[in-house]
Amino acid sequence: MNMTRAKRVEIIIEAPMESRLTGALDTAGVTGYTVLPVLGGNGRNGRWTREGQVSSAGGMVAIVSVVRAERVEGLLEAVFAVVERHIGIVNVTDCDVLRAERF
Amino acid sequence: MNMTRAKRVEIIIEAPMESRLTGALDTAGVTGYTVLPVLGGNGRNGRWTREGQVSSAGGMVAIVSVVRAERVEGLLEAVFAVVERHIGIVNVTDCDVLRAERF
Amino acid sequence: MNMTRAKRVEIIIEAPMESRLTGALDTAGVTGYTVLPVLGGNGRNGRWTREGQVSSAGGMVAIVSVVRAERVEGLLEAVFAVVERHIGIVNVTDCDVLRAERF
Amino acid sequence: MSLAVDNLLSPLILFFALGVLAALAKSDLTVPEAAAKTLSLYLLFAIGFKGGVSVSAHGIDSALLLSLLAGTVLSFALPFIAFGLLRVTTQLSVTDAAAVAGHYGSISIVTFVAATSVLESAGIASEGYLVAVAAIMEAPAILSALWIAARFSTDAQSPVDARDQRGLLREILLNGSIVLLVGAFLIGFATGNDGLAEIESFIVAPFKGVLCLFLLDMGLVAGRGLRSSSHQLRFGLIGFGMLMPVIGATAGLAAAQLIGLSVGGTALLMTLSASASYIAVPAAMRVALPDANPAIYLTMSLGITFPFNLTVGIPLYLSVASAVGA
Amino acid sequence: MSLAVDNLLSPLILFFALGVLAALAKSDLTVPEAAAKTLSLYLLFAIGFKGGVSVSAHGIDSALLLSLLAGTVLSFALPFIAFGLLRVTTQLSVTDAAAVAGHYGSISIVTFVAATSVLESAGIASEGYLVAVAAIMEAPAILSALWIAARFSTDAQSPVDARDQRGLLREILLNGSIVLLVGAFLIGFATGNDGLAEIESFIVAPFKGVLCLFLLDMGLVAGRGLRSSSHQLRFGLIGFGMLMPVIGATAGLAAAQLIGLSVGGTALLMTLSASASYIAVPAAMRVALPDANPAIYLTMSLGITFPFNLTVGIPLYLSVASAVGA
Amino acid sequence: MSLAVDNLLSPLILFFALGVLAALAKSDLTVPEAAAKTLSLYLLFAIGFKGGVSVSAHGIDSALLLSLLAGTVLSFALPFIAFGLLRVTTQLSVTDAAAVAGHYGSISIVTFVAATSVLESAGIASEGYLVAVAAIMEAPAILSALWIAARFSTDAQSPVDARDQRGLLREILLNGSIVLLVGAFLIGFATGNDGLAEIESFIVAPFKGVLCLFLLDMGLVAGRGLRSSSHQLRFGLIGFGMLMPVIGATAGLAAAQLIGLSVGGTALLMTLSASASYIAVPAAMRVALPDANPAIYLTMSLGITFPFNLTVGIPLYLSVASAVGA
Numbered sequence A, B, C: 001m002n003m004t005r006a007k008r009v010e011i012i013i014e015a016p017m018e019s020r021l022t023g024a025l026d027t028a029g030v031t032g033y034t035v036l037p038v039l040g041g042n043g044r045n046g047r048w049t050r051e052g053q054v055s056s057a058g059g060m061v062a063i064v065s066v067v068r069a070e071r072v073e074g075l076l077e078a079v080f081a082v083v084e085r086h087i088g089i090v091n092v093t094d095c096d097v098l099r100a101e102r103f
Numbered sequence D, E, F: 001m002s003l004a005v006d007n008l009l010s011p012l013i014l015f016f017a018l019g020v021l022a023a024l025a026k027s028d029l030t031v032p033e034a035a036a037k038t039l040s041l042y043l044l045f046a047i048g049f050k051g052g053v054s055v056s057a058h059g060i061d062s063a064l065l066l067s068l069l070a071g072t073v074l075s076f077a078l079p080f081i082a083f084g085l086l087r088v089t090t091q092l093s094v095t096d097a098a099a100v101a102g103h104y105g106s107i108s109i110v111t112f113v114a115a116t117s118v119l120e121s122a123g124i125a126s127e128g129y130l131v132a133v134a135a136i137m138e139a140p141a142i143l144s145a146l147w148i149a150a151r152f153s154t155d156a157q158s159p160v161d162a163r164d165q166r167g168l169l170r171e172i173l174l175n176g177s178i179v180l181l182v183g184a185f186l187i188g189f190a191t192g193n194d195g196l197a198e199i200e201s202f203i204v205a206p207f208k209g210v211l212c213l214f215l216l217d218m219g220l221v222a223g224r225g226l227r228s229s230s231h232q233l234r235f236g237l238i239g240f241g242m243l244m245p246v247i248g249a250t251a252g253l254a255a256a257q258l259i260g261l262s263v264g265g266t267a268l269l270m271t272l273s274a275s276a277s278y279i280a281v282p283a284a285m286r287v288a289l290p291d292a293n294p295a296i297y298l299t300m301s302l303g304i305t306f307p308f309n310l311t312v313g314i315p316l317y318l319s320v321a322s323a324v325g326a
């Protein structure tokens, strides 16, 4: 298979910030991203779970975006401006992608 | 811990194609995979969300499969035959796994 | 962006063991982790899905934890003690993280 | 006229409108996916069961088989009309037009449910087996769409991948909504009024309220679709989305007259023919015609034709059925 | 006999059968996980509350404590019988047999609920506190299963990891279904008929309809299990899955006679003893006996014994209870 | 007094208590997130609609506008009182205190719903438009909280990031609960008793039962919050969580007297003023005041003030309203 090097960026951020983060990604010209639900977790702010919750406060979502390496810096700057003062964690992994023409 | 090199393949594909993709993985002899729900996303076809949706059309799922490096080519060929004309994105990452005897 | 090398550990484990696994992570001093829902999968024990299930038996969850490299060994030992005799799969990936001061 | 106004002021329509407005205004009001699916299961369960009970009470009408046959023919035939019309009035590609056409041959069960609610409020009876006709009309249109795409597509690539087609027919016929609708219908038929007595307070009394909540959700989804895909909606498409239901209803009217359905039954068969699928057909199209643009067919079906039928269509079809039946 | 036929033609059974058939036919009909869990919460809430109200109305019967005791003993004892039988009739390993045996000592609340529905339709009264007996029978069997596995396993590794066992007892006793069932029972008892009057239209009238929907889901899950695990089901296992409930019911009958339960109460205690857990015990077994194969015990419990009880068992137990009671 | 005892023994309170106890005991009893959200949608739908119908039946009272105005003023003003009190009685930072204060100006719709249930059981009428007052009180407090944080924070960083504030106002005003509550109110108003007749068996009869289930969930969430954040709860905070509702209720009482509300209406306006938000405000605070600690405001609102109002507050406010009104 013909693969291309790229970066996989995974952002776990509090749910009330989701629309602001995706807005920032859109503005930064990120080609695509996917939002996954999160059930719960643990961090410096303690243990939490979505079970039975009605408010989006106290929930998180995971956002995965696969981008060309040269675009990762721009993406991270956009992301950082949003997550800076908020609860969240960002990690970047090297990956290979199929169908690079899609990016 | 005794770790083994392997590949982590992550496929994000439209929900109506899920059974065909997993069928292709089974046929290709892939030892295991896990299907995760996806809430929404953005790509060339625009923004979408699962909220309130009844039809599986317009939804996506994420499929993660960890395989030995030598099996990744076969897996990708099987995957490609399914995703080729469909909405979806495939990325492959190097990883280390515990309990390699399980693969 | 100022990034730091770290490890991304992803554990897919049967749902009834979730609280024991997270308990072990807490005991091992892991700084944070996130639990994601899993819809279904396939492995040596056959195909399964969460659809319509009431019992947690037969379901899985995915747990992602990003840790500094020097802590990965301790984390894996804690994890291994729990998953050892249970259904589950563990993979570790190199990654870069934003805001390393948070770990 | 007063029927139309009454209809516009019914909670059903107003909750749908609330959903559309909330989505257009970018409110974060949402119904969880699991809830929407469950509401939909409830509606299928209830409408199927009640249809079966009604057939068991009134006996198997000689018109039942004819109606099933008519439904099948309509579902097969309407996509051809729709495709022709689309090629004339819009610039959709063959594949896109075939996919859209498939939706209009098939049916929207919630439009059907809304029409039965209107009939009930007006105290007009109808044939219970039209639920079975609804079920039988879901699938044939998909085959027509695929045939049209294969026949008219000039694309070198076959529109339907052999691997994907494998199992598609089974999937279509056994899709969840058909199975539940037909299953509940048969159970209602088998258990009759005794069965109904046991579960009546679950499926009859709260029915309309549940339908309101479901229509709120449909409004939200339709509004979101309209917001994100409005740039796809050329004038021709919008026109088609309101003209095609009327054409479908006319075909349904003709069939109903041939069979000799009651006024209520005529209105329902017109509604079925006029409605466009938004669950089963879109999923089938993603599998079978992946190159067709989902934003177009989903927005047409849910954003144009569904609200058109809900607000203007159903009272119109009922008036016409009454006029013709009188 | 006519009771059995009536039962087979009740919407409850038919919706379960619809689910099984849909799953076997690979239909994509599914109930969302969140909906299935919520339906289950509703049933526990309603059945617990109604049981409590009934006890508060009839007063605390002298037989209440005896019944709780009997339930505890049955739950502890039945796994030993089941284990012995399994070792004779099947080739399951000690661990697998112990795990399966644990399921048969515990109970299935939806089987109990279905039996109360049948009683109600037949106009037969029963002791309200049997809900509490159901709750108390959930857990002891798990301890028996663990003891059996530890005692008979020749495996060098202890079947139950010390780390895993820590907290297991607490988890078993405080598992969600027990807590809700007992909690609702106590609230029903405390608030009595006044409390019931406030929430009656939520928990009484729609109850059977909700149960139908839940049984549809159980049928889907059972059918999927049968489809994917049918190769595990040797003849001996299938036989066990239908023989063991009858043995359990006989033990329940004996206990009911000793205590002097009513005909309805006897039928319910027989049903409890005959039923096999499919929620709490499987989860506990995954933690405590991870080497036991879940496909076996889940399929036995949900795919064989549950439908057996639903279709043949409950009417049989009721007939026997009536015969003995008359 | 007997009112208070009656209240404590109502299924509503007892199911809430069951949830708290289950969570404190670390039971794995949980309500799926989708179910909790759907129950909440149902309550908003029902309470909004019934309020609208009641206004349409009784006509638009001259006091309606005054009440809306009073609600707005209360929501704007109460955070200032709360902030002052918090700075005196606790050691919260300016940001934390501002965030908590915002919750107490806004309202908890389920507290309001519980109060209407108590009124109904007691056969006391109230002004239907208080539902609209509830909706209008949701948002202004948020603005007060942001203004307080900006004004008093000595932090160099502005407490509200410009980028985050963009759109915040729109989000607050169009948040799902306000839109559904107001929308359902308007639809109830527009369709009146005819509309109610159509969906009555969905939104009236089962209402209290659904509320019990929702309160069970609220108890679970509150209990989990208390368990994990109990170390945050200094004595001063707990005191504030029970004093502030009484202060709010007093302000509500004064307003109600000025407007001339009925006894029931007075009790409801007191309850609204006494209650603290747990859905809309926390989410807004995460966006606008990210440095404020969510564990504090969520635990205060859901773990202290909500149960206080449910158990002690509502009967107290109703007694006072009756005494003053008599």
Ligand SMILES: Nc1ncnc2c1ncn2[C@@H]1O[C@H](COP(=O)(O)O)[C@@H](O)[C@H]1O
Binding pocket: A012, A040, A041, A042, A043, A044, A045, A046, A047, A048, A060, A087, A088, A089, C031, C032, C033, C034, C035, C064, C065, C066, C067, C103
């Ligand atoms: N190192 C980590 N790895 C994975 N998820 C994390 C990590 N740290 C924090 N999180 C997630 O972010 C949430 C908030 O983190 P914190 O702000 O540290 O409480 C946690 O509850 C987790 O869901």
Ligand SMILES: Nc1ncnc2c1ncn2[C@@H]1O[C@H](COP(=O)(O)O)[C@@H](O)[C@H]1O
Binding pocket: A031, A032, A033, A034, A035, A064, A065, A066, A067, A103, B012, B040, B041, B042, B043, B044, B045, B046, B047, B048, B060, B087, B088, B089
């Ligand atoms: N670069 C990407 N990274 C992550 N997810 C993506 C990416 N591109 C597309 N997707 C996902 O695939 C869906 C369809 O993509 P598209 O076909 O480009 O509209 C999007 O809505 C996302 O959920």
Ligand SMILES: Nc1ncnc2c1ncn2[C@@H]1O[C@H](COP(=O)(O)O)[C@@H](O)[C@H]1O
Binding pocket: B031, B032, B033, B034, B035, B064, B065, B066, B067, B103, C012, C040, C041, C042, C043, C044, C045, C046, C047, C048, C060, C087, C088, C089
């Ligand atoms: N190689 C793999 N990659 C991803 N997920 C896996 C893999 N192997 C097993 N799993 C997951 O773990 C579950 C149990 O695996 P097994 O014990 O092999 O049946 C599967 O159903 C999958 O959800």
Ligand code: NA
Binding pocket: D078, D103, D104, D105, D106, D107, D108, D248, D272, D273, D274, D275, D276
């Ligand atoms: Na049609």
Ligand code: NA
Binding pocket: E078, E103, E104, E105, E106, E107, E248, E272, E273, E274, E275, E276
């Ligand atoms: Na048993």
Ligand code: NA
Binding pocket: F078, F103, F104, F105, F106, F107, F108, F248, F272, F273, F274, F275, F276
């Ligand atoms: Na307030």
